Amino acid sequence: MGGTAARASRPPVRLRLAALMLALAVAAAGAAAAPPSLVVLVDTGTEMPMAAFRENQLVDGMHHDLGLALAAALGRQAVFLGLPRKRIGMALEQGQADLICMYIPAWLPGNFNWSQPFFPLREVVVTDTTVPRPAGLADLKGQTIATVLGYFHPELERLLGPGFVREDGPSSSANLRKMAVGRLHHVVTQQSMLDYHQKTGERLSVYPPLLVKSYQGQCAVSPRGQVSVEAINKAIGHLVKDGEVARITARYQ
Missing domain, CATH: 1.20.5 (Single alpha-helices involved in coiled-coils or other helix-helix interfaces)
Structure with a gap:
């Protein structure tokens, strides 16, 4: 029963x-x-305003904002992959990520598809006011200029020749902090880095910076990724036309 x-x-x-x-x-x-993903590579050595990491996760900065904007324009979900600079090229070639942005081909040799140039970048030399103001870059010949280890500055090398005297530091922010305490007087950096430091760090007394070069960053697109360079260019065109790129840069000035 x-x-x-x-x-x-x-x-x-x-x-x-x-x-x-x-x-x-x-x-x-x-x-x-669930939308498909867009895997965005970011160099873990990058600092604000470009990128901020917390517990190995990208949480803020221009790379973060641009990745989210591109993914939204593509109807995808942004997934950020942080890697050391030396591993980025191989990871992109192997299809571990779809793209990395704010680069130019000279910085990242390899078999990549490059998007149209679109992200404004300015490399400058800034000088503090405790020394005479240089009238131009040529006045810096023979003077020590703070640089970041592993970064190249072909424009300064061509202009100054043997008179381009480098003092390598671990980062631009570290160099700007050294300037704040009088340990150095000239720093080559990105204008965005200087603007962010003046906004959030110990404000520097500096002359108007000297322009080294003005250019537009691109996205290196993996040939083995999920998204074509044509789709990326279409999304970029939408972000530029909509003013989103300008809003991203303005947020950190």
């Missing part, structure tokens, strides 16, 4: 099958609703 009662208490087989099919359909619908 107990067995008969137990059988009677269970729902009919067709109802159990219907419930199972409904659960599978709901799960499938949820999976279908």
